[in-house]
């Protein structure tokens with residue numbers, strides 16, 4: 001488990017991370033979201049001991065990162081910035097990490113195989129594509145077979161097959177009881193991967209909740225109906241105290257009543273329906289609604 005308590009980081013007058021308190025628990029993939037500059041990378045760097053908090057603390061299974069012996073066996077991290085020595089082959093990069101963390105070198109072939117880099121193990125990463133670099137970063141994170149994994153934008157540069165692979169890998173790791181904490185700007189991808197969400201804006205915690213609840217609480221859910229007899233349906237609904245809203249495309253929208261009830265009322269009054277569906281906003285819409293006031297860098301519309 002990763003635990004943050006009042007974690008704060010200031011750069012001069014700029015507060016990048018502002019009293020963040022939350023826990024990332026095992027068993028589910030936890031998504032970490034926030035607009036550009038919200039403080040996600042700074043938070044992740046502090047978790048891995050790469051940046052020192054101005055105040056507050058963060059612990060990995062109860063201990064700060066710099067107090068872990070053989071840290072790679074506790075937490076594996078993939079951060080956006082590449083930290084691969086350009087002169088070493090992929091295999092040697094992993095070997096150095098294994099040796100400094102007391103990891104059995106036999107694990108190297110396992111992780112290279114797992115990320116699909118066995119064929120280029122003896123090549124230098126400077127010739128790697130962005131996607132191959134990401135895969136090597138993921139191999140490094142998995143090397144110590146840690147209970148906690150943290151990925152900053154892991155799908156960056158990956159092709160659709162690679163994205164599918166990393167999504168399933170994260171889900172499998174979580175299903176096996178590991179703690180998986182992942183940031184991404186791709187909302188559709190996050191919606192498919194994470195079960196729990198932590199959302200920050202301007203360094204502050206905005207939400208720490210399940211994916212389903214996050215969407216429900218930050219969006220409008222309604223029933224959409226299309227009928228060739230809108231007046232008759234409107235009367236049938238009005239008789240039951242339900243007031244639909246007419247949309248320019250001819251559909252009716254109804255809030256606060258389940259789709260099943262709308263269908264029953266239409267059936268009772270023998271009104272033909274061409275469409276009856278429950279509409280819920282996407283994660284992207286819910287995210288935009290919640291973070292609207294916390295966006296630091298915003299382009300002008302138009």
Ligand SMILES: Nc1ncnc2c1ncn2[C@@H]1O[C@H](COP(=O)(O)OP(=O)(O)OP(=O)(O)O)[C@@H](O)[C@H]1O
Pocket residue numbers: 011014015016034035036037038039040041042043
């Ligand atoms: N070394 C630094 N010195 C000064 N300011 C910094 C430094 N690192 C980060 N910041 C500032 O702290 C804030 C948070 O940055 P951070 O990179 O953590 O955000 P982020 O959520 O990861 O953003 P993005 O989604 O764009 O990657 C930003 O305003 C950034 O400019």
